[in-house]
Amino acid sequence: MRQTTAQSPTPALGEWRRRRLIAAGFDETLAARLTRDGIVDLHELLVLLDRGCPPELAARILAPLDTPAAPS
Amino acid sequence: MRRPAVDTVRPVASEPAPRVAPASPAGTLDAESRRWLEALSGTGHARDEAIGRLHELLLRAARFEVSRRRLGLPYLRGGDHDDLAQQSADDALVAVLAKLADFRGESRFTTWVYKFALYEAAVKLRRRAWQDRELPLEPDSWPDIASRALSPEEHAAESELLGALRDAINDALSAHQREVLVAITLNDVPIDVLAERLNTTRGALYKTLHDARRKLRARLAAGGLDLTSNDAGHPR
Amino acid sequence: MSDARARERARLITALLGPDGPELTCEECFEQLDRYVDLALAKAEPDRAVPGMREHLVGCPACRDDFDSLLEFVGGGGVPPASS
Numbered sequence: 094m095r096q097t098t099a100q101s102p103t104p105a106l107g108e109w110r111r112r113r114l115i116a117a118g119f120d121e122t123l124a125a126r127l128t129r130d131g132i133v134d135l136h137e138l139l140v141l142l143d144r145g146c147p148p149e150l151a152a153r154i155l156a157p158l159d160t161p162a163a164p165s
Numbered sequence: 166m167r168r169p170a171v172d173t174v175r176p177v178a179s180e181p182a183p184r185v186a187p188a189s190p191a192g193t194l195d196a197e198s199r200r201w202l203e204a205l206s207g208t209g210h211a212r213d214e215a216i217g218r219l220h221e222l223l224l225r226a227a228r229f230e231v232s233r234r235r236l237g238l239p240y241l242r243g244g245d246h247d248d249l250a251q252q253s254a255d256d257a258l259v260a261v262l263a264k265l266a267d268f269r270g271e272s273r274f275t276t277w278v279y280k281f282a283l284y285e286a287a288v289k290l291r292r293r294a295w296q297d298r299e300l301p302l303e304p305d306s307w308p309d310i311a312s313r314a315l316s317p318e319e320h321a322a323e324s325e326l327l328g329a330l331r332d333a334i335n336d337a338l339s340a341h342q343r344e345v346l347v348a349i350t351l352n353d354v355p356i357d358v359l360a361e362r363l364n365t366t367r368g369a370l371y372k373t374l375h376d377a378r379r380k381l382r383a384r385l386a387a388g389g390l391d392l393t394s395n396d397a398g399h400p401r
Numbered sequence: 402m403s404d405a406r407a408r409e410r411a412r413l414i415t416a417l418l419g420p421d422g423p424e425l426t427c428e429e430c431f432e433q434l435d436r437y438v439d440l441a442l443a444k445a446e447p448d449r450a451v452p453g454m455r456e457h458l459v460g461c462p463a464c465r466d467d468f469d470s471l472l473e474f475v476g477g478g479g480v481p482p483a484s485s
Binding site for chain 3: 355
């Protein structure tokens with residue numbers, strides 16, 4: 094089975110992901126950042142939200158360590 | 166070089182892991198499988214020739230899968246079909262060569278490699294079929310399986326169970342659990358299509374589906390509903 | 402209840418509630434699928450050798466699809482249709 098590989102999404106896929114995160118409660122800037130590079134696992138983000146984690150904290154938890162934190 | 170096709174999925178921890186019967190003892194490979202392994206583990210021209218033959222096998226399997234799903238992709242032209250088959254065979258070849266040391270002779274070598282090619286083709290084809298479609302994450306409508314052919318008692322029982330299921334899906338599940346369950350089980354979104362959209366793995370989504378199902382069962386059982394007659398869909 | 406309605410009811414409930422009992426994960430299913438298919442074609446008790454596989458194939462449409470393909474292809478001698 095294929096390992097999740099980081100590759101920039103197509104524009105249509107990126108837009109779908111961005112809209113999905115906005116619908117889940119992420120603000121537009123954060124949603125755009127998270128979906129830009131095809132790195133973050135949206136399913137894991139949404140699982141964290143289901144458990145009561147605020148969007149910004151979920152993003153911080155799942156963003157790679159070498160990605161600068163979003164400005165607050 | 167592409168990464169090998171490996172899904173690093175966490176097992177479903179909530180259920181005891183089924184105990185799989187022990188693998189075949191070492192040295193019990195059939196002759197054909199042994200020849201394949203020896204050739205592919207060799208060097209030079211002999212290995213190159215074996216890789217070429219292996220790719221032919223994988224391409225044959227990939228073409229089978231494309232042909233099997235042809236009706237679901239009417240807008241693809243013949244050339245596109247073969248492009249997909251070739252890509253699938255190429256990706257499967259990378260995966261097989263990367264995992265060659267994992268082959269334990271529990272099946273025929275050809276069955277083992279066909280698995281990779283069929284999988285690669287199936288995933289590509291499912292994703293192609295859905296690439297321009299919006300994913301239905303909410304139920305458009307509940308399937309109507311009540312029928313005038315049912316007796317009043319049967320109709321009442323059906324309504325009670327379906328109603329309880331609808332309520333449980335709305336109340337007992339988290340938002341994302343509900344979306345995953347509805348997409349895959351009611352709206353027939355292939356799990357690897359949803360996995361690609363969400364940049365995750367089939368296994369991670371299936372765990373969420375498994376957790377959602379467990380909650381539904383618990384809710385229905387708590388409501389005293391009989392679930393014993395739900396057996397369907399044997400694999401053979 | 403007619404047979405067709407009963408089957409549809411069972412299919413819907415199984416799809417929503419999943420299989421009874423423990424099941425393999427998708428990764429475990431993929432790892433064991435070739436063994437399971439060869440045992441099935443040899444009528445050599447695949448469910449005893451790979452417990453949890455049958456249940457997972459009931460619960461996971463994609464893995465069930467993979468199983469159906471491999472069984473049909475290998476069972477047919479590994480030959481694609483002439484039109485391909």
